[in-house]
Amino acid sequence: MYGTDFPPDDGPSTLLSEVNAAERALHAAAGARGPAATGDLAAYFDSVVAAEQKIEPRDWMPEGYRKTLIRQIAQHAHSEIIGMQPEGNWISRAPSLKRKAILLAKVQDEAGHGLYLYAAAETLGVDRAELVQLLLEGRQKYSSIFNYPTLTWADIGAIGWLVDGAAIVNQVPLCRCSYGPYARAMIRICKEESFHQRQGYEILYTLAHGTDGQRAMAQDAVDRWWYPSLAMFGPPDTDSTHSEQSMAWKIKRFSNDDLRQRFVDMCVPQAEVLGLAIPDPALRWNADRGHHDYTHPDYDELMRVIKGNGPCNRQRMAHRRAAHDDGAWVREAAAAYAKKKAA
Amino acid sequence: MALWEVFIRPRRGLAHSHVGSVHAADAQTALRNARDVYTRRQEGVSIWVVPAAEITASSPEEKDSFFDPAADKVYRHPTFYQVPEGAPHI
Numbered sequence: 001m002y003g004t005d006f007p008p009d010d011g012p013s014t015l016l017s018e019v020n021a022a023e024r025a026l027h028a029a030a031g032a033r034g035p036a037a038t039g040d041l042a043a044y045f046d047s048v049v050a051a052e053q054k055i056e057p058r059d060w061m062p063e064g065y066r067k068t069l070i071r072q073i074a075q076h077a078h079s080e081i082i083g084m085q086p087e088g089n090w091i092s093r094a095p096s097l098k099r100k101a102i103l104l105a106k107v108q109d110e111a112g113h114g115l116y117l118y119a120a121a122e123t124l125g126v127d128r129a130e131l132v133q134l135l136l137e138g139r140q141k142y143s144s145i146f147n148y149p150t151l152t153w154a155d156i157g158a159i160g161w162l163v164d165g166a167a168i169v170n171q172v173p174l175c176r177c178s179y180g181p182y183a184r185a186m187i188r189i190c191k192e193e194s195f196h197q198r199q200g201y202e203i204l205y206t207l208a209h210g211t212d213g214q215r216a217m218a219q220d221a222v223d224r225w226w227y228p229s230l231a232m233f234g235p236p237d238t239d240s241t242h243s244e245q246s247m248a249w250k251i252k253r254f255s256n257d258d259l260r261q262r263f264v265d266m267c268v269p270q271a272e273v274l275g276l277a278i279p280d281p282a283l284r285w286n287a288d289r290g291h292h293d294y295t296h297p298d299y300d301e302l303m304r305v306i307k308g309n310g311p312c313n314r315q316r317m318a319h320r321r322a323a324h325d326d327g328a329w330v331r332e333a334a335a336a337y338a339k340k341k342a343a
Numbered sequence: 344m345a346l347w348e349v350f351i352r353p354r355r356g357l358a359h360s361h362v363g364s365v366h367a368a369d370a371q372t373a374l375r376n377a378r379d380v381y382t383r384r385q386e387g388v389s390i391w392v393v394p395a396a397e398i399t400a401s402s403p404e405e406k407d408s409f410f411d412p413a414a415d416k417v418y419r420h421p422t423f424y425q426v427p428e429g430a431p432h433i
Contacts, residue, residue, distance in 0.1 A: 108383065115365070122364060334344070334368035334369070
């Protein structure tokens with residue numbers, strides 16, 4: 001439970017402090033007097049969103065708002081569930097007991113995050129079983145990043161640093177989403193994600209300061225994960241289909257390109273500390289813009305991966321379907337046990 | 344599989360608060376699932392699970408008529424009363 005105490009801020013402008021600020025804003029908005037109710041449900045909805053207050057499950061909401069949230073939250077939940085696979089690949093081969101325990105806890109967190117999100121989606125009137133079915137039938141997507149393979153142990157470091165780092169940059173603004181259950185789930189998730197990013201950074205730092213071979217392995221992992229991580233922010237603003245309405249509804253707060261830029265600016269000094277190179281010869285500070293110029297990821301590749309033709313799409317879906325089928329006996333046994341107890 | 348709403352008491356002295364939901368076939372399993380999903384970092388010292396179907400909620404559309412009766416009873420608040428200056432302990 002996270003609503004009752006506020007840990008001290010960990011300094012200005014860190015992502016975690018933004019999460020804490022979002023949580024304080026949520027409590028402040030809840031304490032403030034809301035807009036006056038009117039007979040006009042749509043106008044009342046708009047005024048609640050405009051006042052930075054939260055829409056709650058049984059409130060009237062536009063059908064499009066409900067649909068957008070269900071699609072987005074479900075896709076987010078599916079990503080957490082599929083996201084267990086690339087890292088699960090290394091649990092049995094982690095280089096020490098400590099690393100193994102950490103990786104287990106992280107993968108367990110991903111399962112938990114998936115469940116928080118399914119629970120948030122269910123408050124909008126869908127059933128989790130329906131959403132799981134849509135994933136298994138390939139009718140709902142998950143993040144393209146999880147269709148890339150984890151070839152070496154250093155990939156676990158790169159995923160923590162870059163993939164979780166990008167996820168946090170994407171997710172921190174969602175802590176201020178206008179839909180209450182989603183905002184609260186995201187606050188909880190972002191707090192837990194912070195350890196994920198740090199453990200990855202620590203793995204890379206250790207490798208980068210190890211033998212030549214270890215260092216090369218770390219650099220290779222960063223080389224492979226950099227552009228897919230940039231692609232996690234979605235298509236460029238000029239091609240983004242859902243953005244404008246989502247911004248108006250305060251589901252989304254920043255554009256894809258703004259978040260991508262923020263991520264690049266954050267990573268540059270972090271890479272310097274690691275002593276690893278970001279694989280982009282065009283990367284340089286632009287004093288006029290106050291940001292780094294950088295090479296965009298290959299968006300055609302992103303579309304190919306989203307459409308199902310990434311390196312591991314089929315493998316990920318086959319594994320998920322098999323895991324779902326293999327779990328059937330557990331669901332049946334639980335139902336049989338409940339029935340017997342009730343009799 | 345049935346849906347259960349989960350309430351957690353973070354620490355002794357605080358009330359249970361709603362944190363989310365879990366699916367389970369029976370109450371004991373729901374309790375264990377809630378522990379695994381919502382208290383991985385010792386977020387609680389006590390958990391309630393309640394069948395979601397058993398919760399009767401007031402409707403937001405009726406919010407005004409439902410809560411209106413309390414709106415004009417300002418005299419239920421101590422600030423309604425004027426205390427003469429110099430009156431101690433009141």
